[in-house]
Amino acid sequence: MSSLTKKRIDSIQAIRFIAALCVSLFHFGLISPYITGHTIYDVRFFVNLFFCISGFFVIMSTEKIEKRKLFLTRRFIRLIPLYWALTFATFFAAHILPDLLGYVPDFEQLIKSLFCIPFEREANKAASAIRPIVGLGHTLQMEVAFSIVFTVAMRISHKYRAIIASAFAVVFAIIGRVFEFQNVFFRFYLYVNWSSWLFFVLGIICFYIVKEISKKDSISKSLFGIWSAVTVVILVTPQFFWNTIKAYDLSQYVQLVMCLFFVIEVILIDKMGARTPKFIVLLGNAGFSYYLIHYYIVAVAEKFLHIDSFSIKNIIFMAVAIIVSWVIAYVSYFIIENKFGTWLTDKVNKIANK
Numbered sequence: 001m002s003s004l005t006k007k008r009i010d011s012i013q014a015i016r017f018i019a020a021l022c023v024s025l026f027h028f029g030l031i032s033p034y035i036t037g038h039t040i041y042d043v044r045f046f047v048n049l050f051f052c053i054s055g056f057f058v059i060m061s062t063e064k065i066e067k068r069k070l071f072l073t074r075r076f077i078r079l080i081p082l083y084w085a086l087t088f089a090t091f092f093a094a095h096i097l098p099d100l101l102g103y104v105p106d107f108e109q110l111i112k113s114l115f116c117i118p119f120e121r122e123a124n125k126a127a128s129a130i131r132p133i134v135g136l137g138h139t140l141q142m143e144v145a146f147s148i149v150f151t152v153a154m155r156i157s158h159k160y161r162a163i164i165a166s167a168f169a170v171v172f173a174i175i176g177r178v179f180e181f182q183n184v185f186f187r188f189y190l191y192v193n194w195s196s197w198l199f200f201v202l203g204i205i206c207f208y209i210v211k212e213i214s215k216k217d218s219i220s221k222s223l224f225g226i227w228s229a230v231t232v233v234i235l236v237t238p239q240f241f242w243n244t245i246k247a248y249d250l251s252q253y254v255q256l257v258m259c260l261f262f263v264i265e266v267i268l269i270d271k272m273g274a275r276t277p278k279f280i281v282l283l284g285n286a287g288f289s290y291y292l293i294h295y296y297i298v299a300v301a302e303k304f305l306h307i308d309s310f311s312i313k314n315i316i317f318m319a320v321a322i323i324v325s326w327v328i329a330y331v332s333y334f335i336i337e338n339k340f341g342t343w344l345t346d347k348v349n350k351i352a353n354k
Contacts, residue, residue, distance in 0.1 A: 011270035012053060013284025015263060019049040020287040024294040024325065028318055029308045040238045040245060045255050047139055048199045050291070052259050054143055055203020058150055059162055068154045070345075070352060075147040077344050079140055079288075082336045086134045086292055087113050094133075105133050116141040118188035130188045136295055142193055146200045162204050169197035195252040202256055206263045210271075219271055227268060231261040283326055289337065290329035297325040 025031050026043040036042060062071055091110050098104050103122035105113075112119050113132035118141065123129040131138050146169070153165035176194025181187040213219065238245060238254050245251050270276065283290070301307055301321040307314045 009267055009270050010276040010281045011266045011274070012056070013281045013287070014276050015049060015053055015266055016284040016287035017280050019046040019053075020284075020290045020294075021322070022046040023291060024298065024322060027295055027298045028321075029302055030310065030314055030318055038242075040242050040251055040254060040258075042251070044252075045258070048196070048252075048255055048259060049263070050139065050287075051142065051146075051196050051199035052203040052206065052263055054146065055200040056207045056263070057203075058147070058200075059204045059207045062150075062154065062158075062161065065158045068158055070348060071154065072147055072151045073348055074345060076144075077341050077348070078337065079143055079147075081340060081344075082289060082292060082332060083134060083137055083140050084114060085336070086296075087132065087137070090133050109133060113137065116144050118184050120184055130184060130192060134292065136292055138188075139291075141188070142196045145189055146197070162208070166201045166204055169201045173197040195256075198252070198256060199259065202260055203263075206260065206267070209264055210267050213268070214271065219268065224268055224272060227261075228265060231265040234258055234261045282330065286326070286330040286333035286337075289332040290326055293329050293332060294322070294325040297321050297328070 022041075023043055023046045026036065026046075058075075062068060087110070091105055091113075094104050105121070109119055109121065110133065111117075113134065116132070118130050118132075118138075120130055123131060123135065129135075132141065146165075149168050150161065150165045153161045153168065156164050172190055173194045176190035176192075176197075179191065181191050235258055238258065245254055298321060301317060305314075305317045307317050307321075
């Protein structure tokens with residue numbers, strides 16, 4: 001078995017693919033009313049998977065101390081260009097077609113959106129929400145916040161970066177869980193998203209568990225079988241107690257355990273030699289682009305095709321909308337995240353090395 005840091009884990013891309021696809025399904029009026037509020041597998045569960053994966057990759061990608069230098073720059077190059085492009089496009093489109101967003105953003109909101117400063121605004125499906133102009137960009141704002149916290153942790157100590165970053169995140173989660181803030185900035189980053197910090201920490205924990213397992217020459221099939229069986233139980237059982245979990249507001253805590261077992265199970269499958277289909281890896285690579293882009297395709301499809309009831313025709317329309325979203329997302333990933341991102345990273349590296 002090769003070292004964790006020397007072997008790309010393709011199965012992680014499968015998690016990205018599953019998470020992105022499931023989030024998009026929740027945005028179709030055809031499906032959402034039948035699953036939202038009726039299962040522990042809500043849209044937040046799949047968004048939390050993204051945060052968990054981010055925590056995993058952030059700690060893995062900085063194992064070597066030399067990776068510390070341009071970490072935050074590389075993260076911004078990965079996250080910001082597509083988000084900014086969509087923000088500008090949505091801002092101008094909203095002024096040309098006011099019904100597109102349900103409101104017309106002003107210049108101040110544009111600046112706040114670009115620099116991840118939360119603000120309240122009108123929304124299509126709610127009276128108000130703390131959302132940037134690109135609605136789904138609220139998760140990117142949390143990614144940026146965690147990246148900054150992690151950078152601070154590395155500046156304090158690269159060796160103990162995981163412990164320091166996790167300590168910050170846990171403190172933020174506790175504060176957000178205990179106190180309700182009126183200030184929009186603190187309300188968003190602490191109160192509204194208190195549990196998101198814990199899922200970043202969960203990703204770090206997953207990394208060290210898998211790293212420890214990877215030190216062995218092979219994984220015992222019996223151990224793998226036991227872990228797999230427990231994982232199935234962990235993933236299925238909460239649904240039978242969903243009403244109780246919901247009544248006591250325990251869903252985020254239960255989802256932490258579910259994500260832990262699920263992510264490690266998927267990685268263990270990879271370590272056991274199973275191959276993730278190449279097309280799943282490709283789509284998983286484009287998962288971030290798909291996450292940000294698909295909502296526009298869904299909105300257009302629902303507006304003009306009226307996909308709001310179960311029928312063979314609407315299911316086909318929904319499938320086509322999903323396929324079109326993935327195609328556009330992959331093109332976006334290839335051009336913006338891959339080609340442009342690589343070019344920009346090379347330029348930054350040359351400047352930094354002068």
